[in-house]
Amino acid sequence: MSEFEDRLTRDLAALARHRVSSDQPSPPLPRPVRSPGRAPRRLSGWWTPVLAAALVVIVVGAGWALTRPTGRDDARPAATDSATPSPSSSAPTPSVSATPSVSTTPSATPSATAPSTPLPVDPTVFRFDGVGPLRLGMSSAGLIALGYTSSGPNSFGCAQYFKGGAQQSLSVIVDPVLDRVRSIGTLFATADYRTDAGIQVGSTEAEVRAAYAGYQVQDLLDRGFGQGSSGLLVAGPRSYLGFTIVDGAVAGIEIADDPDFATNAEVSCTGGGQS
């Protein structure tokens, strides 16, 4: 753990203690209120197995009806968002599927209406293959040659590089084992960067869709707890362009060589990490 991580651990503990004192008494444990006359939730009695058997018959019958051959080739269910229920819901666990809730598989072949790359070396322009002189796949040596420095190995297996201390710096994620850039993204919601299709922080979701109309554009749902779309993923020829969407507008931009990332650019580094 780095010195900053140690400091963060201490500061968060101090902040938490400051906000909620250990002396603060806890209120009484709340109890669920059940309406008078409401039917008991737990099934019991001799008729329970009978009801269960009837349900099995119904489910099996319905399953047979749904899965019998129909002559169509779309019988495979589409990926759906498995939103986690709220704490008051009846689901047993709050965990959710980490599979992006997209309805289509990204196509790596854009159409002829793909945006052009007017300024390939502009350091503020995101392209599918990089940002300015930065390129997906380049080595850490290449990054260092461009003036980027590593923030050191972190606890999660990824190496991160950025340039200087400016808050406009880009975050560059490097796989430490493969020694190649996997992702490049904005650290803050700054309008200093844009894509070669003209999308920048503040652009609307509709503008993103219009700008990348020739591409496969996926909704990336916030799979945490079913709060709706939180990003758009545009499939490029060999990489992916992700937009963080907050309140209907772009709040962050990143590119990655792997489709398995969400609005915060999920890239699984192969280096070892603590867990």
Place this chain on the structure above:
Amino acid sequence: MTAQAVVDVDGLYAREWHALVRLAALLVDDVPSAEDVVQEAFLGLQRNHARVTPGSELAYLRASVVNGSRSVLRRRRTARNHQPPEPEPVNGADVDVLAKAQRDALVSALGALPRRQKEVLVLRYWSQLSEAEIAAALGVSAGTVKTSASRGLAALQLRLEGRS
């Protein structure tokens, strides 16, 4: 069985209430809301206790607290435009000015992070959860935890060191 379950929840409540309220207080910006979130989490646990895997009650509560904190922030979103006010009470003449400045800076820097990065950092560095536990609590993959932590940590460091 039901009586035992109630006893277990009581014990969990006694042991974990402060920690969970502190977790919520780091995710939302005021203690009363944090307490409400935790109360709701325990209510949810009691309603669904029979269907929660034995031994995973605390994980369920943490996830519920994160979920509830998100709901609180979402309700406030339009009013505060993502800039949480610092509700620090005035403690009088003996307040440690330096410590307060550090807290203010941390609160501000945390508030400027994207939600997921903030949640990951709080769960990692305050709740001391493992990568797998964070992934389970947030309902995301381990890869998301890694990159959210990496980016969040870097952004936080830049902001804090820029202010100090």
